[in-house]
Amino acid sequence: MHNHTFPxxxxxxxxxxxxxxxxxxxxxxxRRKVPNFDDLVFLTASASRYPLExxxxxCETRTVLGARHGAHPIDxxxxxxxxxxxxxxxxxxxxxxxxxxxxEVGTSTTTGDGGMTDEERQASKTLVYQCxxxxxxxxxxxxxxxxxIEIVIGQGAKPGGGGMLLGQKIGPRVAEMRTxxxxxxxxxxxxxxxxxxxxxxxxxxxxxxxxxxxxxxxYVKIGATRVGHDVKLAVAAGADVVVxxxxxxxxxxxxxxFIEHAGIPTLAAVRLAGEALRELGAERDVQLIVSxxxxxxxxxxxxxxxxxxxxxxxxxxxxxLGCNRPTYPENSLEIDLASDYAAxxxxxxxxxxxxxxxxxxxxxxxxxLLSRRLDPGLAARxxxxxxxxxxxxxxxxxxxxGKSDVHNLxxxxxxxxxxxxxxxxxxxxxxxxxxxxxxA
Amino acid sequence: xxxxxxxxxxxxxxEPDLGALLAGMITALGERGPDSAGIAVYHDDGQxxxxxxxxxxxxxxxxxxIAKATGYQGVGHTRMATESAVTKAHCxxxxxxxxxxxxxxxxxxxxxxxxxxLERDGVTFDSDNDSEVAARYIAQRLKTGDDLKRALTAxxxxxxxxxxxxxxxxxxFAVHRxxxxxxxxxxxxxxxxxxxxxxxxxLTGLPGIKDAKVFEPTxxxxxxR
Amino acid sequence: xxQVTEILALDATCLTTREIxxxxxxxxxxxxxTITEPRGxxxxxxxxxxxxxxTIDGNAGYYIGGLGDxxxxxxxxxxxWGIGENLMxxxxxxxGSVSQSAAASAHGGLIVVEGDASLxxxxxxxxxxxxxxxxxxxxxxxMAQAGTILIGGDAGEAxxxxxxxxxxxxxxxxxxxxxxxxxxxxxxxxxxxxxxxxARTGFDHIDPQNITKITSARELYHFTSHNAxxx
Numbered sequence: 001m002h003n004h005t006f007p008x009x010x011x012x013x014x015x016x017x018x019x020x021x022x023x024x025x026x027x028x029x030x031r032r033k034v035p036n037f038d039d040l041v042f043l044t045a046s047a048s049r050y051p052l053e054x055x056x057x058x059c060e061t062r063t064v065l066g067a068r069h070g071a072h073p074i075d076x077x078x079x080x081x082x083x084x085x086x087x088x089x090x091x092x093x094x095x096x097x098x099x100x101x102x103x104e105v106g107t108s109t110t111t112g113d114g115g116m117t118d119e120e121r122q123a124s125k126t127l128v129y130q131c132x133x134x135x136x137x138x139x140x141x142x143x144x145x146x147x148x149i150e151i152v153i154g155q156g157a158k159p160g161g162g163g164m165l166l167g168q169k170i171g172p173r174v175a176e177m178r179t180x181x182x183x184x185x186x187x188x189x190x191x192x193x194x195x196x197x198x199x200x201x202x203x204x205x206x207x208x209x210x211x212x213x214x215x216x217x218x219y220v221k222i223g224a225t226r227v228g229h230d231v232k233l234a235v236a237a238g239a240d241v242v243v244x245x246x247x248x249x250x251x252x253x254x255x256x257x258f259i260e261h262a263g264i265p266t267l268a269a270v271r272l273a274g275e276a277l278r279e280l281g282a283e284r285d286v287q288l289i290v291s292x293x294x295x296x297x298x299x300x301x302x303x304x305x306x307x308x309x310x311x312x313x314x315x316x317x318x319x320x321l322g323c324n325r326p327t328y329p330e331n332s333l334e335i336d337l338a339s340d341y342a343a344x345x346x347x348x349x350x351x352x353x354x355x356x357x358x359x360x361x362x363x364x365x366x367x368x369l370l371s372r373r374l375d376p377g378l379a380a381r382x383x384x385x386x387x388x389x390x391x392x393x394x395x396x397x398x399x400x401x402g403k404s405d406v407h408n409l410x411x412x413x414x415x416x417x418x419x420x421x422x423x424x425x426x427x428x429x430x431x432x433x434x435x436x437x438x439x440a
Numbered sequence: 441x442x443x444x445x446x447x448x449x450x451x452x453x454x455e456p457d458l459g460a461l462l463a464g465m466i467t468a469l470g471e472r473g474p475d476s477a478g479i480a481v482y483h484d485d486g487q488x489x490x491x492x493x494x495x496x497x498x499x500x501x502x503x504x505x506i507a508k509a510t511g512y513q514g515v516g517h518t519r520m521a522t523e524s525a526v527t528k529a530h531c532x533x534x535x536x537x538x539x540x541x542x543x544x545x546x547x548x549x550x551x552x553x554x555x556x557x558l559e560r561d562g563v564t565f566d567s568d569n570d571s572e573v574a575a576r577y578i579a580q581r582l583k584t585g586d587d588l589k590r591a592l593t594a595x596x597x598x599x600x601x602x603x604x605x606x607x608x609x610x611x612x613f614a615v616h617r618x619x620x621x622x623x624x625x626x627x628x629x630x631x632x633x634x635x636x637x638x639x640x641x642x643l644t645g646l647p648g649i650k651d652a653k654v655f656e657p658t659x660x661x662x663x664x665r
Numbered sequence: 666x667x668q669v670t671e672i673l674a675l676d677a678t679c680l681t682t683r684e685i686x687x688x689x690x691x692x693x694x695x696x697x698x699t700i701t702e703p704r705g706x707x708x709x710x711x712x713x714x715x716x717x718x719x720t721i722d723g724n725a726g727y728y729i730g731g732l733g734d735x736x737x738x739x740x741x742x743x744x745x746w747g748i749g750e751n752l753m754x755x756x757x758x759x760x761g762s763v764s765q766s767a768a769a770s771a772h773g774g775l776i777v778v779e780g781d782a783s784l785x786x787x788x789x790x791x792x793x794x795x796x797x798x799x800x801x802x803x804x805x806x807x808m809a810q811a812g813t814i815l816i817g818g819d820a821g822e823a824x825x826x827x828x829x830x831x832x833x834x835x836x837x838x839x840x841x842x843x844x845x846x847x848x849x850x851x852x853x854x855x856x857x858x859x860x861x862x863x864a865r866t867g868f869d870h871i872d873p874q875n876i877t878k879i880t881s882a883r884e885l886y887h888f889t890s891h892n893a894x895x896x
Contacts, residue, residue: 022888135770135789139753140712140732167887179772179791179810181830184886189808193769193788194728194747196602196622197547199441199472199520199638203707207728210686211712229521233441236474236520621765621784621803624746640745641705641726654724654743656764656783658802 023257025164027354027364028315029157029250029293034265036248037299039421040414041430044400052399059395060405063310065287066148066217068240069209074126074148074217076310077106078391079406080300083245083291083314084130084150084221086112088165088174089252089354090318091371092119093379094363097321099123100376101383105391110150110312113163113188115177116142128219131208134163134188136178140211148241149208150219151201153230156249156266156292158258159223162188166253168357171366198233205238219243224269224292225262231276235286243312244273246292250315252364253355266292266303268424271411274307275426283307297393304394305409306425320386321379322361324351328373337361442532443469443497443518443638444543446606447646448613448663451632452512454647455484459509461646463501465635466516468642470497473518478531479506480541482513482610488539492531515608517543529567536572536579539610544571545638546603546623554599574599578607588612589662596660606636614662621658628652634663673698682708692717707745710738713755727764730757733774749776752793765802768795771812777866784821787814790831796866804843806833806879815862817871825879833879834859836871847882 045051067073108126115137129146220234221243246266291312326348327334340360354364362374415430416422423436445465477497517532533541551570581591630652707726724742734753743761752771762780771793781799790809800818809831819837826843859873
């Protein structure tokens, strides 16, 4: 009989803890099964709700973010952005490819816990600059070059934890950008050095605005924990845009325990965030970006329906670049990578060894030889294809719901397939009027 | 998250101005606490007046004519709501015992557990606010005969998290910060008063502030009349 | 470029922070300006990228001179949190004391405090120089990665906790050392460096031969569970 408390994988992990004397560190987000967008379905056209013609009648996807305090807003063609991922966690060609892809489809990319590289500023027409607790590489020159500023309080993979980059990825360039000795295991701060709490964040936001002449929208990013309170406090502190990252949000390197056991699912987070903005009457003034396990156009559409103005994609973008592909291109051949994945103890389609710096396809590595396996032009085309396909999926679903603008999707367009999803998304269980936990 | 302010007068000639001075301090703290405000004024006849309301602090002060209040000691609080809603009951200052006022800036991380213990001891609460838990714990200690110094030291052993606390009784004025001290506090000691606020900005309207000794406290500081 | 000899005066009582900073940003290199009646105002002279001379005549608030790259700033009073935070280059001198997180994450430049500094002075320092004439609070030099911290008085608890490659010199006593911080041998180069820094800052109360040098023991540079108690 199967042992649910000590199944084989738990036994193996206890053995590993006993052998190593330390916790497992890995990339990607939460692996375990949690309620997610797959548990929701759209109530598309019927006798009482009429669809728009796909491919003919326009469904608007333009998304404008950050105008609350008079900054030049971020004007995107689609409601999908590329999430913050550091140069350091990613290779230079990977950041470059993401920028090029974002340009092609008309969206933004975001720097990460290491600062801005020249390549990514040049590659990406719209670049969001993160201000993190570590402040690695943070400087006023890059601040002025950015199109928006994202103050990071936390991320979904590890709300309350600081960034982490293992020594094998702290090569000369990364070390210089982060003011660290080469090869050390970087452990970032989890709190900002010069403010703690939304009352002092308010003063910090003013500083960043003053340093950039109030020209740039300020985003505040939180990992999904006490979402309702946090969103309200971010708004009170002066955020133009709030970014909420659910527990499925990815990371380049974090303790497995943190990834799996901290934060709430994106499904619950997006509804809580949307409600918080509505309770303040701020849903028109302050925009909401949601991230954490967004994979498909259906996910995007559901996030929008539950209150997001846009979504942010991290892992999906890496997969589109080539993450977990079984081969890499070289001189119009596809070179097989089975042995490279095997050397990492994994297989294509199952790999999350970003933290090792030995990414077989050259994305999450600082190694020159490995980085060269990523062809930035080809990779950029793939990401652009992915984003375009996602957008088509969103508009298809939106049109079927009778919407001429994807931002008109609403919670009433959805039904839930499970009781948990119904409770988390506050959407009725299909076939019933029932929303578990809702006040009568 | 909030702004806190307190003023205890050493020169009785300033008593007619107490309300005006407090109102000025609270207004200056309105940005870090825009949702509600609370003010407590200690009068010479032993009366303690507490005013709490939702709304912008400056408006609350005007609505209740705080600037006209007189007395020898006052405490003020402006609130940016955190883990509990914006209602009058959740406003500081908490007055958990006769003559005792507690205002708090910060976030206690184990308040739910301490609340349950206090409830078992028969203490009742008006809100689900973390600050109220600290206030009622302090009051419980004062009831057993502790002075403010002992009570606050005991509280620090039991309650976890980040805090700058301003606690007053009719004869005591105490400022207490946790060891990590991430929430701000500034104290000004002048000939005529001792003042405390979250930001120096809130103290600049006080008479003789330019000559006052201004410092950032760590740990526990108490003054007794 | 002509040297501007006239000193511009900005009265903070009738200007918003935004107006003050816009006026500062409009000044050419070499200009001099005094801000009067700051009364604890936050964010004065932030993000300046020019070589101007700013005098703040009074007590100021948070992040004064933050994100600067080039200016010369003097505060005739004390300041709040984060004086010169993320400074890239330039000089900041505070005649009074400073509150927490002085010179937080500063990459370059020199920040001089003639009074005392509160907790976490030099936190996350990234190459700048922080010189404190008086005492420094607990957790000074916390996670300081590069640069120099000079303390003319005493240091509080947990000095240099989680220090990387920054160097801390203390003329007075220290209450305790932080995780991975250790006393190191003073070399001739250290003595010379401290001497030069004292000359630059005008500190005449420090004997460069008689100071304690604190650097990282570098034992927390790589993850191992044996260090679990130190994290």
